[in-house]
Amino acid sequence: MSDTIFALSSGQPPAGIAVVRISGPHAGECLRALAGKLPAPRRAALVRLIDPRDGTELDHTMVLWLPGSRTATGEDSAELHLHGGRAVVAAVLAALAALPGLRQALPGEFTRRAFANGRIDLAEAEGLADLLTAETELQRRAALAMADGALSRLVAGWRDKVLALSARLEAALDFSDEDD
16 A cells, blocks of 8 residues: 555535545645645645646645544545536546556545554444445444444453453463362
């Protein structure tokens, strides 16, 4: 996972806002190439995105720079909160695709990176997948609980109880001949 990926992370345009996510070691360079500078970490900034290929303005929009391991994927990340028109989104995606060291993400790749980097466990990753495909209120609630770690916490509690019982059993077996 040494490459940097990008994708439209919101619904398909047209929409009021379209969110494009960038994740990987070159996320900062990509944002700098489009915005001219990196905004303060974890602070929204209003910038003019410029196409590095020809200098044309892509959008006047809000961006976020999220450095380091405290991100959803555990990697340097950037988010572009664009106006959600088809032409705006297409122009920004084309500009990103033209940057060296950057490629379009495969479906589920941001979640896979979050799992690989220890930001979520397998049950939470499955919960996210279920949340994206939920069609009923019950499915939504169950998926949200799973994505939030409810199953993982339940299993961790069971594990702790089993380990405690195992320790007590081993102690009983190891010291059964002692009379204190």
